Amino acid sequence: MYTQLSDQIWEFAETRFEEFQSADLLCDALEKEGFTVKKGIAGLETGFVASYGSAHPVIAILGEYDALAGLSQEAHSNSFDPIIKNGNGHGCGHNLLGVGSLAAAIAVKDYMKEHNLAGTVKFFGCPAEESGYGKTFMARDGFFKDVDAAFSWHPATMNAVMNCTANxxxxxxxxxxxxxxxxxxxxxxxxxxxxxxxxxxxxxxxxxxxxxxxxxxxxxxxxxxxxxxxxxxxxxxxxxxxxxxxxxxxxxxxxxxxxxxxxxxxxxxxxxxxxxxxxxHNLIPNLTLEKVMHQYMQEIGATPVTEQDINYAKTIYETLTDEDKRSAALQVGKQGASQLAKRPIADFIAPFSEKETFMGGSTDVADVSWNVPTAQCVTSTWAFGTPFHTWQAVAQGKESYAHNAMLLAGKAIACTAISTLENTELLENAKKELLERLEGEAYVPLIPKELKPPKSKQTVYQTI
Structure with missing residues (x-):
């Protein structure tokens, strides 16, 4: 089911604030699984929240599904081959991101039901991460005030737990x-x-x-x-x-x-x-939750890759510039880069480091992290060295190793979320750490109170 959903969203390739088909597909899947879905939250036409349960703790799982303009690309190709000239494409892997998070939310729901576990799991359908800031509008309008912990993930070229901040x-x-x-x-x-x-x-x-x-x-x-x-x-x-x-x-x-x-x-x-x-805002990491997530990733382990996967990944790796390869090598060291150049899919879990790193980019997950303890992981949906927002990322969006990495993320999130539901001390420690990191600062959105999310062209046409 999850592979099919991810591939459908890859086909839709809808850009920020216009992800109507993608959002409806996810909502339908959640409703069939017994979630109560509320659409159009925070003034976002393609934003929604799906809930199961009615008690605390409340766990949020964040899913994205927007594509990028100008990145149309044939799947399974090893050359630049647009399906539609100047069309859209999932160059950041959000077709995988949203569905991996969906899998996690459903797994948590099933566990709660089977074990009669009190609490609530909420799947937040988060549109417009690519320069649209959907989660910022949600945070500004108070949608995370009753949440106790939040989890997300992102497609990448490594399997690791993120311990970083961002601009x-x-x-x-x-x-x-x-x-x-x-x-x-x-x-x-x-x-x-x-x-x-x-x-x-x-x-x-x-x-x-x-x-x-x-x-x-x-x-x-x-x-x-x-x-x-x-x-x-x-x-x-x-x-x-x-x-x-x-x-x-x-x-x-x-x-x-x-x-x-x-x-x-x-x-x-x-x-x-x-x-x-x-x-x-800037991203606030949470070591308390990150360590637990890393432990589960190690226990689950990366899915073995086939020689067919490796051979295709090699063809993608060879399309990268020398500068791309050098940049990727800096992240894993000389020995790791040498190994991954020969077998360019990371089929291992990277060690966890408590040393915080800095990401020059930005993410609207940050606004969630200012309101509630938040942890994220990345998984190897792409060949080693694949840059974000490129045709190479789009081309790999339907690969079997991308689907497996998507489900690894879903499993890691689900296990960590369940631990948070069952372990009161873990949750309290995570909340304490967040307060310490904020050092008395309160969350004040940088967007004005009067700013509303833009309405899509689709809505205008329907109104006319």
Missing amino acids: AVIHAHFKFKGRSSHAAASPHLGRSALDAVELMNVGVNYLREHMIDEARIHYAVTNTGGLAPNVVQADAEVTYLIRAPKPYQTKELYDRVVDCARGAALMTQTKVDYEIQGSC
Whole structure:
């Protein structure tokens, strides 16, 4: 069943906030298993929560199912081969992620039923992880207030328990308004919004010298104001991702980026409007739960891979650049990299390290982790060295080793969740650790109270 569900979601390949078929498929499966499903939570059209049980402890299991634009790709291929030019594809493996978490939730439910175990298991259908921040909207609206512990996982190239933190991020959009004119006959009468965008970007580039090393700022010009060079562009837009290790650092950096926008508008005599469109906090790890999850991963063990799996993974590995291979090697050491280059599927469980690592990217699981003790694992759904968000990741989304790794994650989550339900001391220690890590800070969402998740085009068409 789970393999079929994952492959169907791979076929749907729906991007952020538009995962209607994927969400409905998961909801149907959960309802058939006796879960009570509530759709459209936190204003998210494709978000939902499915519950079984009615008592505490309450365990949350997080599932994602959004794809990425521009990554359409044939399955089982070892070359770039789009199904649809510029179409969508599951380049982050969320077809596997959502279904692996679904398997965990159903396993916990079955165990609770068989052993008459008190508690509640909730599966959160989390849309728009890719720059949509679905979980942030859920956390802001209080959907994790009654949860005692949360679990998730992510496709990767190794089998391991995550003990890392990640950058907080603010996603902001800037719209400049100027005045059009003939660029040759009367340029003095025009006020270029595109000039303002370019000046803002230059200002932010100079800002990079004066921010902390761990911070990141990225931008994309989303509207250049037209294609005619002999017209002064009256409208132009740019979108920014602003990251830093702590939420307050991110907010401070965002304010400085806003000043760059204001300065650009002043220099060009244009007007600028801006808004925060999404955000997430830094990730808070939880050693208490992570150690238990790692213990279960070791006991379960990685699924053996076949020679057919290895041979296909080799063809994927050979498509990677030397830079990709060197980057992957740094994560496992010289000896490990040498072994995995020959057999590029990790069929072992990596040792657990209490030394916390830092991930430069961001995840909306972080907003959950600020509200409730949270643990995650990764499993080897992809060949060693496979970069995230690539055609190679999409191509491997239906492989047998990807399905097996998906179920390994589901088993590890289920076992850890059941231990949390049965062991009051474990749960209390996990909650105590979270409070210690927060050091008295309360969760304050970085997104404004009035911000609503965007409505999909599908909904607009239905309304018309």
